[in-house]
Amino acid sequence: MPASGELPASAHEGLGTRQFGFYVHVPFCVTRCGYCDFNTYTATELGPGASRADYADTAIEEIRLARRVLGDAELPVETVFFGGGTPTLLPADDLVRILRAVDAEFGLAPGAEVTTEANPESVDPAYLHRLRSGGFNRVSFGMQSAKEHVLTVLDRRHTAGRPAQAVREAHDAGFAHVNLDLIYSTPGESDDDWRDSLAAAIEAGPDHVSAYSLIVEDGTRLAARIRRGELPMPDDDVAADRYVIADTMLAAAGFGWYEVSNWATSVAARCRHNLLYWTGGDWWGVGPGAHGHVGGTRWWNVKHPAAYASRLATGSSPAHAREVLAEGDRQVERLMLELRLDSGYPLAEIGPHARTAVARALGDGLLEPEPFTTGRAVLTLKGRLLADALVRDLT
Structure with missing residues (x-):
């Protein structure tokens, strides 16, 4: 950084x-x-x-x-x-x-x-x-x-x-x-x-x-x-x-x-x-160890309060390192986060390679049928219990 x-x-x-x-x-x-x-x-x-x-x-x-x-x-x-x-x-x-x-x-x-x-x-x-x-x-x-x-x-x-x-x-x-x-x-x-x-x-x-x-x-x-x-x-x-x-x-x-x-x-x-x-907004993280994210760039500050204060006292950024997320990584993160919401994730944005997994999730009762018919993948109660595994299947 x-x-x-x-x-x-x-x-x-x-x-x-x-x-x-x-x-x-x-x-x-x-x-x-x-x-x-x-x-x-x-x-x-x-x-x-x-x-x-x-x-x-x-x-x-x-x-x-x-x-x-x-x-x-x-x-x-x-x-x-x-x-x-x-x-x-x-x-x-x-x-x-x-x-x-x-x-x-x-x-x-x-x-x-x-x-x-x-x-x-x-x-x-x-x-x-x-x-x-x-x-x-x-x-x-x-x-x-x-x-x-x-x-x-x-x-x-x-x-x-x-x-x-x-x-x-x-x-x-x-x-x-x-x-x-x-x-x-x-x-x-x-x-x-x-x-x-x-x-x-x-x-x-x-x-x-x-x-x-x-x-x-x-x-x-x-x-x-x-x-x-x-x-x-x-x-x-x-x-x-x-x-x-x-x-x-x-x-x-x-x-x-x-x-x-x-x-x-x-x-x-x-x-x-x-x-x-x-939902993919931007934020600035203030403080030791805090993470920020703006436009696909993520960074994190030095962890110890003394090192944090020292950098700012000299006019330097307290950020320790950063990463610029590739488009594919951003899409995976979006799926991982939005699928956990009651609004769900648009089916049209799930890749063709995962269509079989989507159909299986619906058949296994992990996705709500009604939102599915309107193009949204929304978790059932059972799906919420298995959300992490389902995300892995869809990526």
């Missing part, structure tokens, strides 16, 4: 005709959860050259760099998503300052979606009111489970009832859109534990729920515990059963699936930032 952060000419083609967003990575956590392999750092892991106190100013420097790299193109920002880590470990005023820098350099589109992730214990009513008054309009809480013993296995620090309280506080602060993140198939979790967690999430009153099967990542404490035989490895069949339980309970409560792992109570409640990813 050039030190200037310059993108190839191909990335600028069509710039401004696709939706544009910002992802802001805040890499700080109080402790590291046992299952997490994200690019995050506790206070003892930061070392010299980086601090929470300076982070907002450093992130703002990258936003200014983004404006220089992308030139004068009109790029109203449709979505901004603060993820982590735990963005809400920064003062609320710091998050608002970063958002204002995005607005100052690019301009927020009318009705832009502005989300922050938060741990339930990292916010209070005053904090949420400050975010809402500063332009945030969506918050996503990491609930994971309503069962204390499951939270203990995951090394989560909040108490089981705190997410519901945080949702109420967010509503009281004026947030219309609130998500709860759940994880299923944690070792030691039963079907009834999972039903209780879903019931608690629904009762809390969010308008969006994300539910993900636990993935055991190499190098995590959870992987080490499983390797030592302290915990069982999650079972794929159990995970499939838990997914069906989730879809059934959420549907009965008025949540419709719109992406394999995401349910919302209305179209307005869907996460527009994630839809930007899934």
Whole structure:
């Protein structure tokens, strides 16, 4: 990646005709959860050259760099998503300052979606009111489970009832859109534990729920515990059963699936930032280890906050490397992402070599018959369970 952060000419083609967003990575956590392999750092892991106190100013420097790299193109920002880590470990005023820098350099589109992730214990009513008054309009809480013993296995620090309280506080602060993140198939979790967690999430009153099967990542404490035989490895069949339980309970409560792992109570409640990813939009990733994508060029920043800050302090791009996706790779990614959506993928754009696989998927009940007749490949519930395998068959 050039030190200037310059993108190839191909990335600028069509710039401004696709939706544009910002992802802001805040890499700080109080402790590291046992299952997490994200690019995050506790206070003892930061070392010299980086601090929470300076982070907002450093992130703002990258936003200014983004404006220089992308030139004068009109790029109203449709979505901004603060993820982590735990963005809400920064003062609320710091998050608002970063958002204002995005607005100052690019301009927020009318009705832009502005989300922050938060741990339930990292916010209070005053904090949420400050975010809402500063332009945030969506918050996503990491609930994971309503069962204390499951939270203990995951090394989560909040108490089981705190997410519901945080949702109420967010509503009281004026947030219309609130998500709860759940994880299923944690070792030691039963079907009834999972039903209780879903019931608690629904009762809390969010308008969006994300539910993900636990993935055991190499190098995590959870992987080490499983390797030592302290915990069982999650079972794929159990995970499939838990997914069906989730879809059934959420549907009965008025949540419709719109992406394999995401349910919302209305179209307005869907996460527009994630839809930007899934439908081939452009975004700039701010922060250590953050990924960006513009016009088929993908790049990623250096991982450590100290190296990230050092590069920006000298006027250099923090990007570590980039790749320019070939047209074939872009088509495969488009199929992989759009097939996971409730709108599906156009049958006309699936290559002739995969027509037999398409017919077999329809016959096996993986694709909905009615959309199929109008030219769309849309997954059934069974198809959602086998989405990854189906994508491999179609590419």
